Amino acid sequence: MKVLVIGSGGREHALVWKIARSPLVGKIYCAPGNAGTSEGAENIDIEPTNIEGLAEFASKNSITLTVVGPEMPLTLGIVNEFEKRGLRIFGPSKEAAEIEGSKVFAKYMMKKYGMPTARYESFNSPDEAKEYIEKGSRGISIPLVIKADGLAAGKGVVICQTKEEAVKTIDSIMVEKRFGSAGDKIIIEEYLKGEEASFMAFSDGETIIPLASAQDHKQIYDGDIGPNTGGMGAYSPAPIITEKVEKDIIDTIMKPLLIGMKKEGRSYKGILYAGLMIAEGKSFVLEFNCRLGDPETQPVLARMKSDIVPIMMAAVEGKLKGKEIQWRDEASVCVVMAAKGYPDAYEKGKEIRGLEDAKKMAHLIVFHAGTSILIPPHPPLIKGGMGGFKILTSGGRVLGVTAIGADIKTAIDTAYKGVNLISWDGAYYRKDIGKKALR
Numbered sequence: 001m002k003v004l005v006i007g008s009g010g011r012e013h014a015l016v017w018k019i020a021r022s023p024l025v026g027k028i029y030c031a032p033g034n035a036g037t038s039e040g041a042e043n044i045d046i047e048p049t050n051i052e053g054l055a056e057f058a059s060k061n062s063i064t065l066t067v068v069g070p071e072m073p074l075t076l077g078i079v080n081e082f083e084k085r086g087l088r089i090f091g092p093s094k095e096a097a098e099i100e101g102s103k104v105f106a107k108y109m110m111k112k113y114g115m116p117t118a119r120y121e122s123f124n125s126p127d128e129a130k131e132y133i134e135k136g137s138r139g140i141s142i143p144l145v146i147k148a149d150g151l152a153a154g155k156g157v158v159i160c161q162t163k164e165e166a167v168k169t170i171d172s173i174m175v176e177k178r179f180g181s182a183g184d185k186i187i188i189e190e191y192l193k194g195e196e197a198s199f200m201a202f203s204d205g206e207t208i209i210p211l212a213s214a215q216d217h218k219q220i221y222d223g224d225i226g227p228n229t230g231g232m233g234a235y236s237p238a239p240i241i242t243e244k245v246e247k248d249i250i251d252t253i254m255k256p257l258l259i260g261m262k263k264e265g266r267s268y269k270g271i272l273y274a275g276l277m278i279a280e281g282k283s284f285v286l287e288f289n290c291r292l293g294d295p296e297t298q299p300v301l302a303r304m305k306s307d308i309v310p311i312m313m314a315a316v317e318g319k320l321k322g323k324e325i326q327w328r329d330e331a332s333v334c335v336v337m338a339a340k341g342y343p344d345a346y347e348k349g350k351e352i353r354g355l356e357d358a359k360k361m362a363h364l365i366v367f368h369a370g371t372s373i374l375i376p377p378h379p380p381l382i383k384g385g386m387g388g389f390k391i392l393t394s395g396g397r398v399l400g401v402t403a404i405g406a407d408i409k410t411a412i413d414t415a416y417k418g419v420n421l422i423s424w425d426g427a428y429y430r431k432d433i434g435k436k437a438l439r
Contacts, residue, residue: 002027003309004058005041006048006078007069008034010336010369010400011294015067015308016040017365018301022309031057035391036368048073051081058087065090065313071151071291074270075101090312091270096261097290099268103149103187106288113260115253117285118145118277120189126174129186133166142166143191147287148173150182155343157228157287159191194279195436196286197238198296199249202311205267207320208254209311212303212327213241214296215436220343222432229343230397233433235333235408236299240278249274249283257288269315298367298400299332333411333434334402335419339370340426342396347426350393354422363404364418370395393424408437 003025005015013036019025020040031054033043046053048070055078058066066082068074068091077094091097098105110117119140123129132140146169148156156179160166166188173183196218200211215238220226241249253274261268273289292300301308305326314320339346351374358366374390401418405411412434419429 001025001064002029002062004028004054004061004063004066005030005033005037005069006054006066006073008032008037008048009069009294009395010367010397011292011297012069013037013367013369014298014301014400015069015292017367018304018308019067022307024307024309029057029061029063034368034394035371035373036366038373049076051076051078054078055081055085055087058082059085064088065309065316067091067312069291071097071100071289074290075151088313088316090316092268092290093266095266096268096270098266099257099261099288100290101151103147103287104185107187109257109260109264110285113256115256115285116283118189118192120187122149122185122187124185126170129170129174129188130167132188133163133170140188140190145189145191146170146173147187147189148179148183149185149187150179152179152182153230155179155228155230156182192277192279192284192286194277194284195240197241197276197278198234198293199241199246199254199274199276200292200296200300201254201272202315202320203258203268203270203272204315204318204320205258205262205269206318208250208258208272209320209323209325210246210250211325212236212300213238213246214293214300215240216293216296217430217433220430222430227343229338231293231295231336232338232430233333233335234293234296234299235331235411235434235437236296236303237331239437242281245278245281245283248281249276253283253285269318294369295334295336295397295400298334298365298402302332302365302402302404303328303330328404330404330406331408331411332402332404333408333415334367334400335415335429335433336369336397337399337401337419337422337427337429338397339393339395340428342428346396348392348394350424350426352391352393352398352422352424355391357421358401358418361414361418361421363414365402366418366422367400367402369397369400371398398424398427408434
């Protein structure tokens, strides 16, 4: 069968890597892909938001299954378009993807269907939002959290420690349009204390099959300080998600959401991701995403023993009931290497060194995210690999150096050994990925 993977990040490289291991798959395309995906797939120069172009490509090339990585094409309705053409595609419909596309809608669903979450109010006027903060309305207190309603590449959440900071954040999001139209509306919610974790599951609209637990590191600096990013690293499993906690998440969050989405006429198929705050064994929803997390996908798929393709096909066809996923007992850790300046304006076009040395390491996979290939005018005729070609940085998060180990500590050590082999001008990474798990 032929598979098309849509996207160009580390998550998509991990998907290509995992799908390529399926005996069912003969050919993989990735649109548009990156330098890493080109080793397991044929990169196609079509952007993820070019839904018409992607559908035409899938039709003309007899694609058996399309797998959507990023959220933007899902919220734009790529699944609706593919299904209209009779094409098999893994992911939620436009209507179901609004669970990520609008935080106001997500909060509405949480409240209506009784999911545990922070108290909140939504606003489409900056003056009303500021008045709400100044008056401490309905018991809101500092610190508090301000969220852009729409998609902001994982950066639209700001924790404010003072009223002054909250007012400036409202102006930044709603008046100065830091996140564009994503900030036309905002949510102001109470700050929850605890430990964050990611819970992802396959869904066919009726059945839920959880993936291995994972924990992300959102902030840019060590010790979880600084602005939010798309994610600076992750590990799996997350010790904080015990069997008891997992059951609580499924019973009080995942199942109620699936039931609610069906009642609202938005039956949910694909990956359902819950960003959680866990305190004293109780889980609260911070957000829902309509796709796999990045970088959580990298360590999770590194631990997945089962073939992912039949699970995806079963989700699309509504046949997940009775399916199981087998997992490796080992732990996995992913350290993100980012460009100088990320998560704000960052540098591009820096040559990456040491990738070939890292490839030689056992138990290590380097997933590419923001990379591109510089082809010399007269490339040497070398079969396989990237001999003679230069790999350049082209994004904010550049690589996800992912290791597997007998336990979290071993995986951390291996991942950082890999990181230390790789360099480019201005490379940055956190040095404390996984330490929460050790604690």
